[in-house]
Amino acid sequence: xxxxxxxxxxxxxxxxxxxxxxxxxxxxxxxxxxxxxxxxxxxxxxxxxxxxxxxxxxxxxxxxxxxxxxxxxxxxxxxxxxxxxxxxxxxxxxxxxxxxxxxxxxxxxxxxxxxxxxxxxxxxxxxxxxxxxxxxxxxxxxxxxxxxxxxxxxxxxxxxxxxxxxxxxxxxxxxxxxxxxxxxxxxxxxxxxxxxxxxxxxxxxxxxxxxxxxxxxxxxxx
Amino acid sequence: xxxxxxxxxxxxxxxxxxxxxxxxxxxxxxxxxxxxxxxxxxxxxxxxxxxxxxxxxxxxxxxxxxxxxxxxxxxxxxxxxxx
Numbered sequence: 348x349x350x351x352x353x354x355x356x357x358x359x360x361x362x363x364x365x366x367x368x369x370x371x372x373x374x375x376x377x378x379x380x381x382x383x384x385x386x387x388x389x390x391x392x393x394x395x396x397x398x399x400x401x402x403x404x405x406x407x408x409x410x411x412x413x414x415x416x417x418x419x420x421x422x423x424x425x426x427x428x429x430x431x432x433x434x435x436x437x438x439x440x441x442x443x444x445x446x447x448x449x450x451x452x453x454x455x456x457x458x459x460x461x462x463x464x465x466x467x468x469x470x471x472x473x474x475x476x477x478x479x480x481x482x483x484x485x486x487x488x489x490x491x492x493x494x495x496x497x498x499x500x501x502x503x504x505x506x507x508x509x510x511x512x513x514x515x516x517x518x519x520x521x522x523x524x525x526x527x528x529x530x531x532x533x534x535x536x537x538x539x540x541x542x543x544x545x546x547x548x549x550x551x552x553x554x555x556x557x558x559x560x561x562x563x564x565x566x567x568x569x
Numbered sequence: 570x571x572x573x574x575x576x577x578x579x580x581x582x583x584x585x586x587x588x589x590x591x592x593x594x595x596x597x598x599x600x601x602x603x604x605x606x607x608x609x610x611x612x613x614x615x616x617x618x619x620x621x622x623x624x625x626x627x628x629x630x631x632x633x634x635x636x637x638x639x640x641x642x643x644x645x646x647x648x649x650x651x652x
Contacts, residue, residue: 371592395614423579425582475582493616
């Protein structure tokens with residue numbers, strides 16, 4: 348990899364559905380076969396977290412920090428909070444209300460995910476730095492990978508509603524899990540009637556990354 | 570013997586009781602490793618992390634197997650320091 352000193356950001360949209368597994372998750376023959384039967388690709392990312400169903404309903408982004416970036420000295424949860432704050436700000440600029448998940452949001456979602464067996468899905472839980480709507484429903488998921496001083500942060504923003512029922516079916520989960528995921532999430536496109544402006548989001552997130560992730564270690568953003 | 574552990578600073582602000590997942594060992598028992606060499610991949614709160622050897626030496630015993638979880642401060646393996 349090139350040893351560049353500035354963060355590298357890329358935003359993307361997805362044309363076709365795919366299941367993206369977190370680094371610690373395992374593919375199974377059943378998952379591969381079931382996904383293939385529905386024309387859904389199964390891929391694995393380098394970062395942690397639970398499974399995501401990507402598709403036209405999602406905006407994805409990746410942020411790579413070189414070892415020389417001061418933010419790489421921050422603990423994983425600190426970096427999540429900084430990136431989440433940058434995302435919150437740009438969404439606010441675009442007219443979408445979003446807030447960083449509070450400790451109470453996190454604790455509540457962990458308890459709910461345990462009771463409903465949703466831990467396998469990224470959007471089944473809310474973690475630090477992730478964004479929720481005023482009702483505490485998740486709209487942005489984050490994941491991270493650290494290798495030899497490099498940090499890769501990845502985000503998935505819900506612009507619409509994924510096929511939660513299909514995602515659960517592929518993982519052999521009951522239909523009620525799909526309903527629970529639907530209740531626990533809040534796609535942006537459902538509110539305000541506003542169209543999502545990808546170019547404006549990209550530009551705003553670049554400003555936010557410069558603002559929050561260029562600061563020295565120890566800054567708390569809440 | 571030295572213990573191979575996930576660096577404590579990675580656990581900062583993590584809720585008590587949370588465990589990490591041992592995803593994959595990059596070495597086997599008996600392998601010779603260098604100080605700082607990545608020896609295992611783990612996952613903690615949506616973050617994939619490397620565990621590095623604390624010194625040069627030989628991996629004497631692996632204590633946590635892939636797909637097992639472990640708590641903060643756990644010994645993941647034992648390292649017999651060189652020399």
